[in-house]
Amino acid sequence: MRIIVGITGASGSLYAYSLIRALHQLNVETFVIPTEMGRKVMKFECGIDVDTLKQYATVLDNSDLFSAVASGSVKTEGMVIVPCSMNSLGAIANGVGDTLMSRAASVVLKEQRKLIVVPREAPLHLIHLENMVKLSKSGAMIMPASPGFYHRPKEIWELVNFIVARILDAFDIDHSLLARWRETPITQ
Numbered sequence: 001m002r003i004i005v006g007i008t009g010a011s012g013s014l015y016a017y018s019l020i021r022a023l024h025q026l027n028v029e030t031f032v033i034p035t036e037m038g039r040k041v042m043k044f045e046c047g048i049d050v051d052t053l054k055q056y057a058t059v060l061d062n063s064d065l066f067s068a069v070a071s072g073s074v075k076t077e078g079m080v081i082v083p084c085s086m087n088s089l090g091a092i093a094n095g096v097g098d099t100l101m102s103r104a105a106s107v108v109l110k111e112q113r114k115l116i117v118v119p120r121e122a123p124l125h126l127i128h129l130e131n132m133v134k135l136s137k138s139g140a141m142i143m144p145a146s147p148g149f150y151h152r153p154k155e156i157w158e159l160v161n162f163i164v165a166r167i168l169d170a171f172d173i174d175h176s177l178l179a180r181w182r183e184t185p186i187t188q
């Protein structure tokens with residue numbers, strides 16, 4: 001199984017970091033495409049240099065439109081963009097493919113593979129919402145970076161894993177990141 005992970009300059013790069021580590025542990029071949037702001041925000045929020053992710057995945061150059069994942073002839077299960085900025089969301093929703101990240105997303109859509117977009121912004125204006133509707137109508141799954149609290153998280157990683165688990169579920173990847181709702185009794 002092959003999955004592409006786009007990392008953009010929205011807040012929440014910890015989601016991407018945790019997902020890439022989980023995919024590695026689950027033996028999923030992973031290609032990471034960080035935007036320039038994706039790199040900067042990960043460094044700022046997590047103190048992590050994206051290039052250190054090379055121990056878990058293949059990290060691609062966002063300006064390299066000759067990369068294999070820029071072509072539909074290269075088979076992948078799909079792509080998740082996490083976190084997804086409103087800038088990148090707008091580009092993809094409107095068919096822009098001038099970076100490897102946006103081109104790979106466009107390829108995944110045209111080949112009718114799975115595209116999961118994890119947008120992060122608050123509040124949202126009409127253009128953000130319309131772009132999400134466009135993507136949804138084109139076959140993408142919109143999975144907002146808004147973790148639930150019904151599993152009573154005590155630590156940040158439990159909130160982060162809530163979203164990572166939903167992404168893995170969407171790709172049908174078995175994992176044991178979190179107990180599922182009502183799988184284990186909740187005691188006060």
Ligand SMILES: Cc1cc2nc3c(=O)[nH]c(=O)nc-3n(C[C@H](O)[C@H](O)[C@H](O)COP(=O)(O)O)c2cc1C
Pocket residue numbers: 007008009010011012035036037038041044084085086087088089120121
């Ligand atoms: C610390 C930081 C946090 C940001 N958080 C968000 C965010 O949550 N959502 C968003 O749409 N943009 C956010 N931005 C702005 C984007 O980084 C900016 O729009 C950028 O152009 C996105 O580029 P990209 O889509 O190529 O990654 C943030 C910027 C910084 C510096």
